[in-house]
Amino acid sequence: MTDLKYTRQTITHVHTWVADKLFSVHVTRDPAFTFQAGQFARVGLPDASDPDGAPTLWRAYSMVSAPQESGLEFYSIVVPDGLFSPRLAQLKAGDALYVEKKPFGFLTINRFAPGGDLWLLATGTGLSAYLSMLRDPATWQAFRRIIVVHGVRSATELAYRQEIENWHQRPELADHVQQDPCKLIYLPIATREALPGMPQARLTTLIEDGGLEQLAGIPLDAQQSKIMLCGNPAMLTDARKLLSERGFAPGRRGIPGNLAVENYW
Ligand SMILES: Cc1cc2nc3c(=O)[nH]c(=O)nc-3n(C[C@H](O)[C@H](O)[C@H](O)COP(=O)(O)OP(=O)(O)OC[C@H]3O[C@@H](n4cnc5c(N)ncnc54)[C@H](O)[C@@H]3O)c2cc1C
Ligand SMILES: NC(=O)c1ccc[n+]([C@@H]2O[C@H](COP(=O)([O-])OP(=O)(O)OC[C@H]3O[C@@H](n4cnc5c(N)ncnc54)[C@H](OP(=O)(O)O)[C@@H]3O)[C@@H](O)[C@H]2O)c1
Incomplete structure (x- = not known):
């Protein structure tokens, strides 16, 4: 056989x-x-x-x-x-x-040196990869804070919202949360509907105008932050351009960078 x-x-x-x-x-x-x-x-x-x-x-x-x-x-x-x-x-x-039988892909936390803040930016189903990371205690150990930004067209598309919002209550994460109640920051962003208390904008607009940093209360600086991008290829292109201007770049020849991306189509 x-x-x-x-x-x-x-x-x-x-x-x-x-x-x-x-x-x-x-x-x-x-x-x-x-x-x-x-x-x-x-x-x-x-x-x-x-x-x-x-x-x-x-x-x-x-x-x-x-x-x-x-x-x-x-x-x-x-x-x-x-x-x-x-x-x-x-x-x-x-x-x-x-x-x-074999898995694929390099959008994994070992692309980055541990430490600093991990920004996980997704549009649509690009959230999938981040959910696995959030469910893996190694991610919580490796970074100071985790900021999840989920960009969708409308509120009903904020799948897994409850799971993410309730993460702080998980007993296995109690130590992390005790040390920092803001260990996980979740920013749901909708572009075609106003979400209460949130700007109605693409996440790229919020990178450009500083809105993302304001919402998270954390600076998006290339020394302290590691960023992942996942989802719509147009978002990836636009976000990469904005982020490269701010000093974010993928790793090269074994030297870890501060930007990692996954294209979905
Ligand atoms: C590395 C990688 C990981 C992926 N992970 C996921 C995942 O976790 N969940 C998921 O739904 N898809 C994911 N995809 C996309 C998935 O492989 C398929 O393309 C998708 O399910 C649609 O398949 P299809 O045959 O129906 O349409 P396809 O012929 O494959 O796609 C037709 C068109 O649909 C649009 N499209 C495709 N995928 C998406 C999407 N996810 N969101 C919005 N528009 C899309 C694009 O315009 C594309 O050209 C991933 C793709 C890659 C390369
Ligand atoms: N949404 C629907 O009504 C609907 C219904 C059935 C099926 N579909 C299928 O679903 C697919 C779309 O899925 P989706 O809505 O999950 O994905 P999407 O089109 O990638 O949109 C998801 C989010 O990404 C944003 N986005 C798109 N391009 C961007 C860019 N360059 N920079 C920053 N953000 C960007 C969108 O903003 P904008 O809103 O500004 O574009 C939206 O907020 C289509 O292929 C369609 O066939 C859609």
Whole structure:
């Protein structure tokens, strides 16, 4: 028998955040599949005409689940004309989902030297990779403060908001929170709807006009801060330009930098 590149896993639960747009799938995990928080898996489905056949269609999905969790969790958008995401959204508990045996990606905290403040900037489903990091105690140990900025079109798209807002209550994080009640700062940003007490603006605008620093109460300076960007490629391009003007750059030749990015399409 050939040694397959993937394993067959089973969906255990599907959670809908916004009907026909945003959902999370919980899947069993092959115990041999190990990864670092922030990495992504290649996830597969068989051809629609041969649902019991071998997987032929593959897409990248960041793990939402932490490396320590027994199952896998993915957070997905439904792209109306997409080949993969509308089919993923139709799956139910008990259905098969294929996962390649090796994880991919370099959006991990070991890209940075430990210490300082970790800024996690996402648009849309780019939040996925950060959830895995937040669920991994190593992230909390490595940085002084963590600032999560989630940019979406409207408030209903702020998936995982409650989980992030309740993080301070987790018993395993009690020591960190006791030392600094502002250890985790969460900034939900909407562009097409006003959120109470928050500016209605793109996160790039808030980098440019200083609004992000004001909201966090922390300076975004290249000496003290490490930044990750994940999600919409146009946001990545715009944010990279603004941040490079302020001294942020990816690491090179083994020298850790203060900027790391992941493009979703
Ligand atoms: C490293 C990496 C990690 C990824 N992680 C995730 C993830 O955790 N969750 C997730 O939903 N997607 C993620 N994606 C995107 C995912 O691989 C698919 O592209 C997406 O699910 C749509 O698949 P599709 O076949 O339906 O449409 P595709 O044909 O793949 O995409 C069609 C178009 O839809 C838009 N699009 C694609 N993905 C997104 C998205 N996530 N948000 C908004 N618009 C999008 C783009 O305009 C794209 O050109 C990731 C991609 C990469 C490269
Ligand atoms: N939202 C919907 O009504 C809807 C419904 C069904 C399906 N879809 C599908 O979902 C996809 C869009 O998903 P999404 O809304 O999660 O992703 P998105 O278009 O990337 O938007 C997410 C957030 O990123 C912001 N953004 C976009 N470009 C940016 C840039 N250059 N700099 C800074 N911020 C930027 C957006 O602001 P702006 O608002 O200013 O663009 C928005 O706040 C589309 O492909 C569509 O097919 C959308």
